[in-house]
Amino acid sequence: MTPEEAPPGAAPGVAPDAPSATAAGPAVQLARQRLVRLLDAREWMPGSQLPGERALAKQVGVSRSSLRQALARLEEEGRVYASAQRGWFVRSDMVSEPPSLLKSFSEVARARGLTATARVLSRETRAATYEEAQRLRTAPTSPVLELIRVRGLDDVPVCVDTTVILGTHGDSLRSNDLTDKSLFSLLEDGGVRVTRSAYTAHAEAADHRIAELLHIPAGSPVLVCDEITHDQNDAPVLLGRAVYRGDAYRFEATLLRGA
Incomplete structure (x- = not known):
């Protein structure tokens, strides 16, 4: 029933919530x-805050009590979430790595019908640190390309991605437009086929820089994922650190129990 079809006596644009047991259910539904x-039409972008309850109830055409119940249902469905003393927010589209299958951020987003975006913060050639050289199995101070980008889904920032690539493999990345390119694809174009990645993940609280880049309050939970990626010869080619919004990434893994 549209607001225009509301029974006589109802306020324009507001569906009445009668006190009877039968009225509450339909109003919430x-x-x-x-x-x-509205969420499907992207009235509010993922990660953004919904209007206040009074304004939202008027926009939707129900009472605030019915609105709260509807929001609670949508929270259970993973569409929105409540933040104490700050109101309701739209959940970001979740990104997750398929279990035991190595895919790039762009490939994962594309598989979900989303557009992967990137904003390059810095791109520089420098000497590898001692720790980086050890992990990449190269000589200390060997040249590496460091690339820092903010990755997004449909222009909503979800990840700050730092990649350190061996200088011998970074030539094709120094001048390429990386706003919508997959590093794995660019490496493969240069003859480097990525085959596996050693991956670890841990939780942290976002510092002020990360919070600003991801449009979240400082101290919000983030998932920090570190990786060493290997090529077809099982040689390490890059180091990666991705810092994801806690509400935008799910880590999945297939675990096998030994005999």
Whole structure:
């Protein structure tokens, strides 16, 4: 029932919530349906804050009590989440690595019907640190290309990605437009086929720099993922550190129990 079809006596654009047991259910369902339509239409972008309850109830056409119940249902469905004393927010589109399958950020996003974006913060050739040289199996102070980007889904920032690539493999990346390119694809174009990655993940609280780049409050949970990626000869070719918004990334893995 649209607001225009509301029974006589109802306020324009507001569906009445009668005190009877039968009225509450339909009003909550109506609110949920309208919120879903607005979310699907990207009325509010992933990660953004919803309007206040009073304004949102008026926009959806229900009472605030029905709105709260509808929002609670959408929270259970993973569409929105509540932040204490700050209101309701749209959940970011989740990115996850398929279990036991190495894919680039761009490939994972594309598989979910999303557009992967990147904003290059810095790109420089420098000498490898002692630790980097050890992990890349190269001589200390060997040249490496360090690339720092903010990765996004449909222009919503979800990750700060730092990649350190051996200088011998970084030539094709020094001048390429990396706003919508996969590093794995560019490496493969240069004859380097990525085959596996040693991956670790741990939780941290976002510092002010990361929080600003990801559009989240400082201290918000983030997932920090470190990797060493190897080529077809099982030689390490790059080191990566990706810092994801806690509400935008899910790590999946297939674990096998030994005999």
